[in-house]
Amino acid sequence: MNSSTFNPNWAVAPGPMIEEYRDAANLTQQELADRLGYSFKHVNQVIGGHQALTPEMALRLESVLGLPAHVWLSIEAKYREHLARVEQERQIDAELPWLKEIPYRELVKLGYVAAADRRSAVRVLQSFFGVSSLDMLPTLRTPYLAQFRKSDSFASNPYALLAWLTQGERLANGQSAGPFDAKLLRASLPDLRSLSQLPDTDFVEPLVEQLASLGVILVFVPAPKGAPVSGATRWLRPDRALVQLSLRHKSDDHLWFTLFHELGHILLHGKRERFIDFARNSEDGDSGVGEHSAEYLAHLDKEREADNFAAETLLPAAALNAFLSAGDLSATAITDFATASGISPGIVVGRLQHQGLVPYASALNRLKRRYRFSGNR
Incomplete structure (x- = not known):
């Protein structure tokens, strides 16, 4: 038995029903308006579907035409829902080009979202990003990406990067953590780095638990193609930080350096700042800064500070x-x-x-x- 909801692409408007009952009562539209206590224009607009049928009018129609008010309101509600669905379908058609910008199949492969046909994929992505329209995505990405616009390491697909960041926050929202304590975090750094000695990924559970007790949520999120990131740090609220690692580099030296680099941002830099650290080859040195803005140069200084913090903390x-x-x-x-x-x-x-x-x-x-x-x- 198919339990899916039936959503017809048509609906009966209240207007034709009003007209049918008016004819049955041998009333002109003006006479109906007079008996309802409304102007001819108002009744005409309701009949034409240009104005909604209100509960007050439904009660008056019940008195004049005999059909119960709840029936009139049910017809009106279904009709307005139908109009809303028609508009939603029109909007989905308009947003289908976003599927060329967002690496949807890659997000499905990584487990971010469920697989769906093209039209349903738009709704899936709207829900994933938490927006009523994918046209809002350029506004969402701005606070994350503004400082990297001139970076040579900038993501080749900003929406792949936004998806990665979004998935990190979605995973973090399902985790509990204590209030952030900078002093205790600093004191715990030797214990945290000692977990690097554990075999395979045995370090994950104790690391996540210990950081959560200190107000730092740690999530491991594989990055989609087009988002060459290694890690990111931001504050979910004043007493809770989020560290997100991409698993782009799976060797222990890369992973632990990236983790402590992000912890450096937490301990050294402001809570209003966001840091997205793009992946670099081990052999890469500092690239020329060119004609970058003062803001971007200040960001580079903070990245170097986080690098130095990670290096000195892991191995003085x-x-x-x-x-x-x-x-x-x-x-x-x-x-x-x-x-x-x-x-x-x-x-x-x-x-x-x-x-x-x-x-x-x-x-x-x-x-x-x-x-x-x-x-x-």
């Missing part, structure tokens, strides 16, 4: 220099040093590579862990 320079002074960069020496430092060996290898002390194409890469995530974490 003093400890690394002491290790380097021994002159032994063997796998055994690196593993022993990482264990003594309370971090995974892959983080040490990544740091050595970043500083140019170990080539990126090195046998030491076997010390890095490659994480396998299943679905959205």
